Amino acid sequence: MKLSLIPFPEKIEYLKGFTNAGAKTEIISDRSVDKEGFIIDINGGVTIRASSDAGIFYAQKALGQIKFQCGQNLQNVHIEDSPRYRYRAFMIDSCRHFVSVKEIKKMIEYCALLRFSVFHWHLSDDQGWRPELEEMPELVEIGSVRYENHFGREQNEKIHAGFYTKAQMKDIINFAHERHMTVVPQIDMPGHSSALLKAVPSLVCGDKKVEIKTSPGIFKDIICAGNEKNYETLFRILDGICEIFTDEYVHIGGDEVPKNQWTECPNCQERIKNEGLKNEEELQGYFINRIAGYLASKGKKAITWNESLKSGILDENITVQMWMDPKKLCNKSPNRMIASDFYHYYVDYPYAMTPLKKVYNYEPIINGNVIGIDTPVWTEYIYDFGRMEYMCFPRFIAAAQTAWSKNKPAYSQFKNELKELMPYFGIKNAAKPDEWDPPAYSRIFGIIKHFGAVSPNKIVRNIFKATPHNYCRADVP
Numbered sequence: 350m351k352l353s354l355i356p357f358p359e360k361i362e363y364l365k366g367f368t369n370a371g372a373k374t375e376i377i378s379d380r381s382v383d384k385e386g387f388i389i390d391i392n393g394g395v396t397i398r399a400s401s402d403a404g405i406f407y408a409q410k411a412l413g414q415i416k417f418q419c420g421q422n423l424q425n426v427h428i429e430d431s432p433r434y435r436y437r438a439f440m441i442d443s444c445r446h447f448v449s450v451k452e453i454k455k456m457i458e459y460c461a462l463l464r465f466s467v468f469h470w471h472l473s474d475d476q477g478w479r480p481e482l483e484e485m486p487e488l489v490e491i492g493s494v495r496y497e498n499h500f501g502r503e504q505n506e507k508i509h510a511g512f513y514t515k516a517q518m519k520d521i522i523n524f525a526h527e528r529h530m531t532v533v534p535q536i537d538m539p540g541h542s543s544a545l546l547k548a549v550p551s552l553v554c555g556d557k558k559v560e561i562k563t564s565p566g567i568f569k570d571i572i573c574a575g576n577e578k579n580y581e582t583l584f585r586i587l588d589g590i591c592e593i594f595t596d597e598y599v600h601i602g603g604d605e606v607p608k609n610q611w612t613e614c615p616n617c618q619e620r621i622k623n624e625g626l627k628n629e630e631e632l633q634g635y636f637i638n639r640i641a642g643y644l645a646s647k648g649k650k651a652i653t654w655n656e657s658l659k660s661g662i663l664d665e666n667i668t669v670q671m672w673m674d675p676k677k678l679c680n681k682s683p684n685r686m687i688a689s690d691f692y693h694y695y696v697d698y699p700y701a702m703t704p705l706k707k708v709y710n711y712e713p714i715i716n717g718n719v720i721g722i723d724t725p726v727w728t729e730y731i732y733d734f735g736r737m738e739y740m741c742f743p744r745f746i747a748a749a750q751t752a753w754s755k756n757k758p759a760y761s762q763f764k765n766e767l768k769e770l771m772p773y774f775g776i777k778n779a780a781k782p783d784e785w786d787p788p789a790y791s792r793i794f795g796i797i798k799h800f801g802a803v804s805p806n807k808i809v810r811n812i813f814k815a816t817p818h819n820y821c822r823a824d825v826p
Protein backbone atom coordinates (compact mmCIF):
# COMPACT_ATOMS: atom_id res chain seq x y z
CA MET A 350 0.00 0.00 0.00
CA LYS A 351 1.06 3.57 -0.66
CA LEU A 352 1.96 5.41 2.55
CA SER A 353 1.27 9.05 3.45
CA LEU A 354 4.15 10.57 5.39
CA ILE A 355 4.42 14.18 6.58
CA PRO A 356 6.99 15.67 6.44
CA PHE A 357 7.68 13.92 3.14
CA PRO A 358 10.79 11.67 3.34
CA GLU A 359 13.94 12.20 1.30
CA LYS A 360 13.89 8.63 0.00
CA ILE A 361 11.24 5.92 0.18
CA GLU A 362 11.41 2.47 -1.43
CA TYR A 363 8.44 0.13 -1.27
CA LEU A 364 9.29 -3.54 -0.71
CA LYS A 365 7.12 -6.60 -1.19
CA GLY A 366 5.04 -7.92 1.69
CA PHE A 367 4.04 -6.84 5.16
CA THR A 368 5.43 -7.01 8.69
CA ASN A 369 3.41 -7.59 11.82
CA ALA A 370 2.98 -4.34 13.75
CA GLY A 371 3.79 -6.23 16.95
CA ALA A 372 7.37 -6.87 15.77
CA LYS A 373 9.96 -5.41 18.13
CA THR A 374 11.69 -2.25 16.89
CA GLU A 375 15.46 -2.62 16.86
CA ILE A 376 17.41 0.61 17.26
CA ILE A 377 20.92 0.69 15.83
CA SER A 378 23.35 3.52 16.46
CA ASP A 379 24.88 4.49 13.11
CA ARG A 380 27.27 7.42 13.05
CA SER A 381 27.08 7.68 9.27
CA VAL A 382 23.49 8.97 9.55
CA ASP A 383 22.86 12.75 9.66
CA LYS A 384 22.60 14.03 13.24
CA GLU A 385 18.83 14.57 13.01
CA GLY A 386 18.26 11.99 10.29
CA PHE A 387 17.19 8.36 10.36
CA ILE A 388 16.82 5.18 8.31
CA ILE A 389 13.78 2.94 8.81
CA ASP A 390 13.64 -0.61 7.50
CA ILE A 391 10.42 -2.58 7.74
CA ASN A 392 11.00 -6.00 6.24
CA GLY A 393 10.16 -8.92 8.46
CA GLY A 394 11.25 -6.80 11.44
CA VAL A 395 11.47 -3.08 12.18
CA THR A 396 14.87 -1.38 12.34
CA ILE A 397 15.72 2.25 13.04
CA ARG A 398 19.22 3.56 12.34
CA ALA A 399 20.20 6.95 13.70
CA SER A 400 23.20 8.78 15.10
CA SER A 401 21.35 10.71 17.81
CA ASP A 402 18.38 10.61 20.15
CA ALA A 403 16.70 13.25 17.96
CA GLY A 404 17.03 10.96 14.93
CA ILE A 405 15.49 8.06 16.87
CA PHE A 406 12.69 10.35 18.10
CA TYR A 407 11.86 11.54 14.57
CA ALA A 408 12.00 7.96 13.23
CA GLN A 409 9.54 6.87 15.91
CA LYS A 410 7.19 9.68 14.89
CA ALA A 411 7.40 8.56 11.23
CA LEU A 412 6.77 4.99 12.37
CA GLY A 413 3.72 6.25 14.27
CA GLN A 414 2.27 7.57 11.00
CA ILE A 415 2.93 4.23 9.28
CA LYS A 416 1.27 2.26 12.08
CA PHE A 417 -1.69 4.65 12.04
CA GLN A 418 -2.27 3.85 8.37
CA CYS A 419 -1.38 0.17 8.25
CA GLY A 420 -2.92 -1.17 11.41
CA GLN A 421 -1.63 -4.71 12.14
CA ASN A 422 0.19 -5.24 8.84
CA LEU A 423 2.95 -2.74 8.21
CA GLN A 424 3.86 -2.16 4.58
CA ASN A 425 7.46 -3.28 4.02
CA VAL A 426 9.51 -0.23 3.20
CA HIS A 427 12.97 1.38 3.30
CA ILE A 428 13.02 5.06 4.29
CA GLU A 429 15.96 7.46 4.50
CA ASP A 430 15.40 10.95 5.81
CA SER A 431 17.19 14.04 7.15
CA PRO A 432 16.18 17.69 7.44
CA ARG A 433 16.71 20.48 4.96
CA TYR A 434 17.24 23.02 7.78
CA ARG A 435 18.34 22.63 11.40
CA TYR A 436 16.38 25.67 12.62
CA ARG A 437 12.70 24.73 12.30
CA ALA A 438 10.77 27.09 14.55
CA PHE A 439 7.24 28.04 15.46
CA MET A 440 6.48 31.11 17.57
CA ILE A 441 3.74 31.74 20.12
CA ASP A 442 2.89 35.25 21.30
CA SER A 443 2.00 35.02 24.99
CA CYS A 444 1.73 38.81 25.38
CA ARG A 445 -1.34 40.05 23.53
CA HIS A 446 -3.31 37.18 24.99
CA PHE A 447 -1.89 34.97 27.67
CA VAL A 448 -1.41 31.33 26.74
CA SER A 449 -1.50 28.87 29.64
CA VAL A 450 1.24 26.35 30.44
CA LYS A 451 -1.12 23.53 29.47
CA GLU A 452 -1.86 25.16 26.09
CA ILE A 453 1.83 25.83 25.37
CA LYS A 454 2.59 22.18 26.09
CA LYS A 455 -0.21 21.08 23.78
CA MET A 456 1.28 23.21 20.98
CA ILE A 457 4.75 21.76 21.65
CA GLU A 458 3.28 18.26 21.48
CA TYR A 459 1.62 18.94 18.12
CA CYS A 460 4.76 20.55 16.76
CA ALA A 461 6.99 17.69 17.91
CA LEU A 462 5.00 15.42 15.59
CA LEU A 463 6.00 17.78 12.77
CA ARG A 464 9.71 17.74 13.72
CA PHE A 465 9.91 21.39 14.65
CA SER A 466 13.22 21.85 16.46
CA VAL A 467 12.71 25.30 18.04
CA PHE A 468 9.97 26.87 20.14
CA HIS A 469 10.28 30.65 19.84
CA TRP A 470 8.46 32.14 22.81
CA HIS A 471 7.39 35.79 22.51
CA LEU A 472 7.42 36.89 26.16
CA SER A 473 7.31 40.67 26.22
CA ASP A 474 5.48 43.33 24.25
CA ASP A 475 3.51 46.56 24.59
CA GLN A 476 0.50 44.68 25.98
CA GLY A 477 2.17 42.47 28.57
CA TRP A 478 5.35 41.23 30.25
CA ARG A 479 5.18 37.51 31.00
CA PRO A 480 8.37 36.00 32.53
CA GLU A 481 8.77 36.30 36.30
CA LEU A 482 12.34 37.19 37.26
CA GLU A 483 13.07 36.74 40.97
CA GLU A 484 15.50 39.67 41.11
CA MET A 485 12.95 42.08 39.63
CA PRO A 486 9.46 41.20 40.93
CA GLU A 487 8.05 44.50 39.61
CA LEU A 488 8.26 43.16 36.05
CA VAL A 489 5.30 40.83 36.52
CA GLU A 490 3.66 42.67 39.41
CA ILE A 491 3.17 45.67 37.15
CA GLY A 492 3.95 44.50 33.62
CA SER A 493 1.72 41.44 33.40
CA VAL A 494 -1.62 43.12 34.11
CA ARG A 495 -3.79 45.28 31.86
CA TYR A 496 -7.17 46.63 32.87
CA GLU A 497 -8.90 47.04 29.52
CA ASN A 498 -9.02 45.24 26.18
CA HIS A 499 -9.55 46.74 22.74
CA PHE A 500 -8.70 43.92 20.38
CA GLY A 501 -11.24 43.69 17.58
CA ARG A 502 -14.37 42.10 18.99
CA GLU A 503 -12.93 41.96 22.45
CA GLN A 504 -13.89 45.36 23.86
CA ASN A 505 -14.17 45.44 27.64
CA GLU A 506 -12.81 46.66 30.93
CA LYS A 507 -11.84 43.26 32.22
CA ILE A 508 -8.46 42.54 33.74
CA HIS A 509 -6.24 40.53 31.44
CA ALA A 510 -3.26 39.16 33.34
CA GLY A 511 -0.88 36.26 33.37
CA PHE A 512 2.76 35.43 33.89
CA TYR A 513 5.01 32.38 34.03
CA THR A 514 6.92 31.51 37.18
CA LYS A 515 10.49 30.29 36.91
CA ALA A 516 9.29 26.77 37.74
CA GLN A 517 6.66 26.91 34.98
CA MET A 518 9.16 28.16 32.41
CA LYS A 519 11.65 25.45 33.43
CA ASP A 520 8.87 22.90 33.15
CA ILE A 521 8.04 24.04 29.62
CA ILE A 522 11.72 24.08 28.62
CA ASN A 523 12.17 20.51 29.91
CA PHE A 524 8.99 19.46 28.13
CA ALA A 525 10.38 20.90 24.87
CA HIS A 526 13.84 19.36 25.40
CA GLU A 527 12.29 15.94 25.89
CA ARG A 528 10.85 16.42 22.40
CA HIS A 529 14.20 17.54 20.93
CA MET A 530 13.16 21.15 20.73
CA THR A 531 15.17 24.10 22.01
CA VAL A 532 13.45 27.20 23.40
CA VAL A 533 14.26 30.73 22.24
CA PRO A 534 12.87 33.41 24.59
CA GLN A 535 12.08 36.77 23.04
CA ILE A 536 12.41 39.96 25.04
CA ASP A 537 11.38 42.70 22.62
CA MET A 538 13.49 45.88 22.67
CA PRO A 539 13.94 48.82 22.14
CA GLY A 540 10.37 49.02 20.73
CA HIS A 541 7.31 46.92 21.62
CA SER A 542 8.29 47.42 25.24
CA SER A 543 5.49 49.46 26.90
CA ALA A 544 4.78 46.81 29.56
CA LEU A 545 8.47 46.76 30.50
CA LEU A 546 8.56 50.59 30.50
CA LYS A 547 5.52 50.72 32.79
CA ALA A 548 7.23 48.30 35.22
CA VAL A 549 10.66 49.96 35.02
CA PRO A 550 10.02 53.68 34.30
CA SER A 551 13.75 54.55 34.40
CA LEU A 552 14.11 52.85 30.98
CA VAL A 553 11.76 55.31 29.25
CA CYS A 554 13.09 57.72 26.64
CA GLY A 555 12.02 61.26 27.48
CA ASP A 556 10.14 62.45 30.50
CA LYS A 557 6.83 60.61 30.30
CA LYS A 558 4.67 58.04 31.95
CA VAL A 559 4.11 54.95 29.81
CA GLU A 560 0.99 52.80 30.12
CA ILE A 561 0.54 49.16 29.14
CA LYS A 562 -1.18 49.17 25.78
CA THR A 563 -4.70 47.77 25.53
CA SER A 564 -4.95 47.58 21.73
CA PRO A 565 -2.77 46.27 18.88
CA GLY A 566 -0.40 48.59 17.06
CA ILE A 567 3.02 50.19 16.85
CA PHE A 568 3.70 52.65 19.67
CA LYS A 569 6.15 55.50 20.03
CA ASP A 570 7.16 54.62 23.60
CA ILE A 571 10.57 52.97 23.39
CA ILE A 572 13.62 52.30 25.56
CA CYS A 573 16.15 55.15 25.75
CA ALA A 574 19.36 54.11 23.99
CA GLY A 575 21.25 57.12 25.35
CA ASN A 576 20.99 56.54 29.07
CA GLU A 577 23.99 54.39 30.11
CA LYS A 578 22.19 53.02 33.17
CA ASN A 579 19.59 51.44 30.88
CA TYR A 580 22.17 49.01 29.53
CA GLU A 581 22.92 47.83 33.07
CA THR A 582 19.20 47.32 33.72
CA LEU A 583 18.72 45.42 30.45
CA PHE A 584 21.78 43.25 31.18
CA ARG A 585 20.32 42.43 34.58
CA ILE A 586 17.04 41.38 32.92
CA LEU A 587 18.95 39.26 30.41
CA ASP A 588 20.93 37.67 33.26
CA GLY A 589 17.60 36.52 34.68
CA ILE A 590 16.38 35.29 31.30
CA CYS A 591 19.62 33.42 30.57
CA GLU A 592 19.52 31.75 33.96
CA ILE A 593 16.17 30.19 33.03
CA PHE A 594 16.62 29.70 29.29
CA THR A 595 19.74 27.61 28.78
CA ASP A 596 19.65 27.06 25.00
CA GLU A 597 21.92 28.94 22.60
CA TYR A 598 19.67 31.71 21.21
CA VAL A 599 17.95 34.74 22.75
CA HIS A 600 15.70 36.89 20.53
CA ILE A 601 16.02 40.60 21.34
CA GLY A 602 13.37 42.03 19.01
CA GLY A 603 14.31 45.15 17.09
CA ASP A 604 11.15 45.33 14.98
CA GLU A 605 8.84 48.30 14.41
CA VAL A 606 10.81 50.92 16.34
CA PRO A 607 9.51 54.46 15.68
CA LYS A 608 12.43 56.82 16.19
CA ASN A 609 10.48 59.97 17.24
CA GLN A 610 11.52 59.83 20.88
CA TRP A 611 15.18 59.18 20.07
CA THR A 612 15.13 62.24 17.77
CA GLU A 613 13.85 64.43 20.60
CA CYS A 614 15.84 62.92 23.49
CA PRO A 615 19.03 64.81 24.49
CA ASN A 616 20.56 61.60 25.89
CA CYS A 617 19.97 59.71 22.66
CA GLN A 618 21.29 62.61 20.57
CA GLU A 619 24.39 62.84 22.73
CA ARG A 620 24.95 59.10 22.30
CA ILE A 621 24.69 59.48 18.52
CA LYS A 622 27.28 62.28 18.61
CA ASN A 623 29.70 60.61 21.03
CA GLU A 624 29.64 57.27 19.23
CA GLY A 625 30.08 58.90 15.82
CA LEU A 626 26.75 57.53 14.58
CA LYS A 627 25.02 59.07 11.58
CA ASN A 628 21.41 58.92 12.69
CA GLU A 629 18.74 57.14 14.76
CA GLU A 630 18.85 54.03 12.54
CA GLU A 631 22.51 53.65 13.36
CA LEU A 632 21.63 54.17 17.02
CA GLN A 633 19.39 51.08 16.75
CA GLY A 634 22.33 49.17 15.25
CA TYR A 635 24.53 50.36 18.14
CA PHE A 636 21.86 49.38 20.71
CA ILE A 637 21.26 45.90 19.25
CA ASN A 638 25.01 45.29 18.83
CA ARG A 639 25.62 46.17 22.49
CA ILE A 640 22.84 43.94 23.78
CA ALA A 641 23.97 41.10 21.49
CA GLY A 642 27.58 41.67 22.60
CA TYR A 643 26.54 41.24 26.21
CA LEU A 644 24.71 38.02 25.35
CA ALA A 645 27.79 36.80 23.44
CA SER A 646 29.86 37.37 26.61
CA LYS A 647 27.46 34.92 28.29
CA GLY A 648 27.89 32.38 25.49
CA LYS A 649 24.57 33.21 23.82
CA LYS A 650 23.68 34.05 20.23
CA ALA A 651 21.28 36.94 19.57
CA ILE A 652 18.47 37.07 17.02
CA THR A 653 16.94 40.35 15.82
CA TRP A 654 14.11 41.13 13.40
CA ASN A 655 15.27 42.36 9.99
CA GLU A 656 14.64 46.08 10.71
CA SER A 657 17.96 46.18 12.57
CA LEU A 658 19.72 45.74 9.21
CA LYS A 659 18.61 49.27 8.24
CA SER A 660 21.37 50.60 10.48
CA GLY A 661 24.00 49.27 8.10
CA ILE A 662 26.26 48.55 11.10
CA LEU A 663 24.69 45.37 12.48
CA ASP A 664 27.26 42.93 13.86
CA GLU A 665 27.69 40.01 11.47
CA ASN A 666 27.42 37.50 14.34
CA ILE A 667 23.79 38.41 15.00
CA THR A 668 21.16 36.19 13.38
CA VAL A 669 18.50 38.10 11.45
CA GLN A 670 14.88 36.99 11.29
CA MET A 671 13.33 38.22 8.03
CA TRP A 672 9.60 38.93 8.30
CA MET A 673 9.11 41.93 6.03
CA ASP A 674 11.94 43.37 4.01
CA PRO A 675 10.67 45.58 1.16
CA LYS A 676 14.15 46.98 0.47
CA LYS A 677 15.58 43.47 0.32
CA LEU A 678 18.38 44.29 2.73
CA CYS A 679 18.38 40.65 3.83
CA ASN A 680 19.37 39.37 0.39
CA LYS A 681 22.78 41.00 0.55
CA SER A 682 23.32 40.64 4.28
CA PRO A 683 26.20 38.44 5.46
CA ASN A 684 24.29 37.55 8.67
CA ARG A 685 22.74 34.17 9.36
CA MET A 686 19.10 34.38 8.31
CA ILE A 687 15.81 32.89 9.51
CA ALA A 688 13.01 32.94 6.91
CA SER A 689 9.80 34.12 8.53
CA ASP A 690 8.01 35.80 5.65
CA PHE A 691 4.86 37.70 6.66
CA TYR A 692 2.95 36.73 3.52
CA HIS A 693 3.61 33.00 3.91
CA TYR A 694 4.29 32.10 7.53
CA TYR A 695 2.12 34.47 9.64
CA VAL A 696 -0.73 32.13 10.46
CA ASP A 697 -2.73 34.58 12.58
CA TYR A 698 -4.03 36.04 9.29
CA PRO A 699 -7.05 34.36 7.70
CA TYR A 700 -6.89 31.43 5.30
CA ALA A 701 -8.38 33.80 2.73
CA MET A 702 -5.15 35.81 2.87
CA THR A 703 -2.69 32.97 3.45
CA PRO A 704 -4.19 29.74 2.12
CA LEU A 705 -2.52 26.44 2.95
CA LYS A 706 -1.19 26.11 -0.61
CA LYS A 707 0.63 29.44 -0.29
CA VAL A 708 2.41 28.29 2.87
CA TYR A 709 3.28 24.92 1.36
CA ASN A 710 4.63 26.24 -1.92
CA TYR A 711 6.84 28.86 -0.28
CA GLU A 712 10.58 28.45 -0.79
CA PRO A 713 12.35 29.89 2.27
CA ILE A 714 15.42 31.01 0.40
CA ILE A 715 16.61 34.56 0.99
CA ASN A 716 20.27 33.98 0.28
CA GLY A 717 22.86 31.31 1.06
CA ASN A 718 22.84 32.17 4.77
CA VAL A 719 19.41 30.81 5.64
CA ILE A 720 19.56 28.47 8.64
CA GLY A 721 15.84 27.74 8.72
CA ILE A 722 12.34 29.04 9.18
CA ASP A 723 10.05 30.43 11.88
CA THR A 724 6.26 30.46 11.58
CA PRO A 725 4.58 32.75 14.14
CA VAL A 726 1.14 32.92 15.63
CA TRP A 727 0.55 36.42 17.01
CA THR A 728 -2.37 36.67 19.40
CA GLU A 729 -3.92 40.13 18.99
CA TYR A 730 -7.09 38.47 17.73
CA ILE A 731 -6.63 35.01 19.18
CA TYR A 732 -8.84 34.99 22.22
CA ASP A 733 -8.81 31.31 23.02
CA PHE A 734 -6.95 28.10 22.35
CA GLY A 735 -9.53 26.70 19.93
CA ARG A 736 -8.97 29.66 17.64
CA MET A 737 -5.20 29.20 17.93
CA GLU A 738 -5.54 25.58 16.84
CA TYR A 739 -7.76 26.64 13.93
CA MET A 740 -5.33 29.28 12.68
CA CYS A 741 -2.19 27.17 13.14
CA PHE A 742 -3.39 23.88 11.78
CA PRO A 743 -2.84 22.69 9.21
CA ARG A 744 -0.75 25.73 8.17
CA PHE A 745 1.98 24.86 10.71
CA ILE A 746 2.08 21.41 9.08
CA ALA A 747 2.76 22.96 5.67
CA ALA A 748 5.40 25.26 7.20
CA ALA A 749 7.09 22.27 8.85
CA GLN A 750 7.19 20.59 5.46
CA THR A 751 9.01 23.60 3.92
CA ALA A 752 11.60 23.39 6.70
CA TRP A 753 12.19 19.64 6.66
CA SER A 754 11.84 18.24 3.15
CA LYS A 755 14.44 18.79 0.47
CA ASN A 756 12.18 17.42 -2.25
CA LYS A 757 8.60 18.09 -1.30
CA PRO A 758 5.94 16.65 -3.62
CA ALA A 759 3.34 18.69 -5.54
CA TYR A 760 0.78 20.45 -3.38
CA SER A 761 -2.05 18.19 -4.61
CA GLN A 762 -0.21 15.13 -3.26
CA PHE A 763 0.52 16.86 0.06
CA LYS A 764 -3.12 17.84 0.42
CA ASN A 765 -4.33 14.29 -0.20
CA GLU A 766 -1.82 12.81 2.23
CA LEU A 767 -2.69 15.46 4.79
CA LYS A 768 -6.39 14.58 4.62
CA GLU A 769 -5.36 11.01 5.36
CA LEU A 770 -3.16 11.99 8.31
CA MET A 771 -5.16 14.80 9.95
CA PRO A 772 -6.85 12.38 12.40
CA TYR A 773 -3.38 11.10 13.38
CA PHE A 774 -2.28 14.61 14.42
CA GLY A 775 -5.32 14.78 16.71
CA ILE A 776 -5.84 18.54 16.55
CA LYS A 777 -9.29 19.20 17.91
CA ASN A 778 -10.13 22.51 16.23
CA ALA A 779 -8.03 22.32 13.06
CA ALA A 780 -9.47 23.97 9.94
CA LYS A 781 -11.51 21.61 7.74
CA PRO A 782 -10.21 20.66 4.26
CA ASP A 783 -12.77 22.90 2.53
CA GLU A 784 -11.39 25.86 4.49
CA TRP A 785 -7.70 25.32 3.65
CA ASP A 786 -7.76 27.00 0.24
CA PRO A 787 -10.68 29.38 -0.19
CA PRO A 788 -11.58 29.76 -3.89
CA ALA A 789 -10.18 32.87 -5.55
CA TYR A 790 -13.56 34.61 -5.81
CA SER A 791 -14.10 34.48 -2.07
CA ARG A 792 -10.62 35.35 -0.89
CA ILE A 793 -10.99 39.12 -1.23
CA PHE A 794 -14.21 38.98 0.73
CA GLY A 795 -12.57 36.79 3.37
CA ILE A 796 -9.75 39.32 3.79
CA ILE A 797 -12.18 42.26 4.00
CA LYS A 798 -14.24 40.31 6.50
CA HIS A 799 -11.20 39.61 8.68
CA PHE A 800 -10.06 43.23 8.80
CA GLY A 801 -13.65 44.42 9.24
CA ALA A 802 -14.24 42.03 12.12
CA VAL A 803 -11.14 43.28 13.96
CA SER A 804 -11.66 46.97 13.14
CA PRO A 805 -11.32 49.48 16.01
CA ASN A 806 -14.60 51.00 14.74
CA LYS A 807 -17.67 49.49 16.40
CA ILE A 808 -20.04 50.11 13.48
CA VAL A 809 -17.65 48.43 11.04
CA ARG A 810 -17.18 45.48 13.41
CA ASN A 811 -20.92 44.99 13.77
CA ILE A 812 -21.44 44.99 10.01
CA PHE A 813 -18.97 42.16 9.60
CA LYS A 814 -20.17 40.33 12.66
CA ALA A 815 -23.55 39.98 11.00
CA THR A 816 -22.05 38.51 7.84
CA PRO A 817 -21.70 34.74 7.98
CA HIS A 818 -18.63 33.42 6.22
CA ASN A 819 -17.11 30.08 6.91
CA TYR A 820 -13.54 31.10 6.03
CA CYS A 821 -13.57 33.24 9.14
CA ARG A 822 -15.66 31.05 11.41
CA ALA A 823 -13.15 31.36 14.23
CA ASP A 824 -13.50 35.14 14.19
CA VAL A 825 -16.38 34.62 16.53
CA PRO A 826 -14.94 34.15 20.00
Ligand SMILES: [Zn+2]
Binds near residue numbers: 572574611616
Ligand atom coordinates in the same frame (compact mmCIF):
# COMPACT_ATOMS: atom_id res chain seq x y z
ZN1 LIG B 1 16.61 58.63 24.87
